[in-house]
Amino acid sequence: MDNNAHILIVEDDAKIAALLADYFVAAGLRVTRVADGLAAVEAVRAHAPDLMVLDLMLPSLDGVGVCRAVRAFSALPIIMLTARVDEIDRLLGLESGADDYVCKPFSPREVVARVRAHLRRAAGMGQLAAGGLTSASSSSAAPPLLQVDRERMAILHGGVALALTPVEFRLLAELIANPGRVYSRQQLLDCAHDDQRDNNDRTVDSHIKNIRRKLAARLPQLDCLQSVYGVGYRFELPPG
Numbered sequence: 675m676d677n678n679a680h681i682l683i684v685e686d687d688a689k690i691a692a693l694l695a696d697y698f699v700a701a702g703l704r705v706t707r708v709a710d711g712l713a714a715v716e717a718v719r720a721h722a723p724d725l726m727v728l729d730l731m732l733p734s735l736d737g738v739g740v741c742r743a744v745r746a747f748s749a750l751p752i753i754m755l756t757a758r759v760d761e762i763d764r765l766l767g768l769e770s771g772a773d774d775y776v777c778k779p780f781s782p783r784e785v786v787a788r789v790r791a792h793l794r795r796a797a798g799m800g801q802l803a804a805g806g807l808t809s810a811s812s813s814s815a816a817p818p819l820l821q822v823d824r825e826r827m828a829i830l831h832g833g834v835a836l837a838l839t840p841v842e843f844r845l846l847a848e849l850i851a852n853p854g855r856v857y858s859r860q861q862l863l864d865c866a867h868d869d870q871r872d873n874n875d876r877t878v879d880s881h882i883k884n885i886r887r888k889l890a891a892r893l894p895q896l897d898c899l900q901s902v903y904g905v906g907y908r909f910e911l912p913p914g
Contacts, residue, residue: 755775
C-alpha cells in the first residue's frame with residue numbers, strides 16, 4: 675500500500691536527514707528534504723506528500739509551529755523527531771496535531787517501520803470525493819449525524835469529512851462504534867497505537883481535546899464525547 679509513497683523529511687541536521695533519506699529510498703519510498711520550518715509548510719502545499727517526518731527544533735519555524743500551520747489545510751500523518759524527551763514537549767507536539775513521536779537517538783529501521791504503519795492506516799485519506807461514501811462502507815453503528823467510512827479512514831458529517839489525524843480517526847471511530855461504552859485511557863491508547871511504546875494517560879487526553887475541538891467547530895450543538903471521572907471516555911448518541 676505504501677509503495678512509492680512520498681515522504682517529506684524536515685530536518686536541519688544534514689547527516690540525520692541523509693540517513694533517513696537513505697533508509698526510506700531503500701524501502702521503496704520517494705523522498706523530499708527541507709531544512710527549515712517555513713520551507714516545510716510550503717513543501718506540503720506544493721508537493722502534497724503522503725507523510726512528514728518533522729524535527730521539533732528547526733530554524734524559522736519550529737516543529738510545533740509547522741504542525742499547527744499544516745493542520746490548517748492537511749491531515750497527512752506527521753511523525754515528530756525530538757531530542758527533548760520530557761513529557762511537556764511530547765504532549766505539546768501531539769496537541770499541535772502530530773500523530774506520533776520518535777526520540778533521538780533513534781533506530782532508522784524503527785522510523786521506517788513507523789512510517790509504514792502510518793501509511794497503511796492513512797491509505798485512502800485524501801482520496802475522499804464528494805458522494806464517495808457508500809452505505810456498505812459506513813459503520814452501521816454510527817449515529818445519524820456522523821458516518822464512519824473505515825475504508826477511507828474518514829468520519830463524515832453531511833457528507834463532508836472531519837479534519838482528523840489518523841490517530842484521532844481511530845479513537846473517534848472506536849468510540850462511535852460502541853456508543854455508551856466507557857473506555858479507559860489505556861484501552862484508547864491500545865486502539866490508537868498497535869505497538870508497545872511508553873505512552874501515557876495525558877497523551878489520550880490531548881487527542882480527545884483535539885477531537886472535541888473539531889467536533890465543536892462542525893457541530894457546536896452536539897456534546898457526545900463525554901469524560902467519565904477517574905476512568906476515561908465514552909461516546910453518547912445524540913437524542914432523536
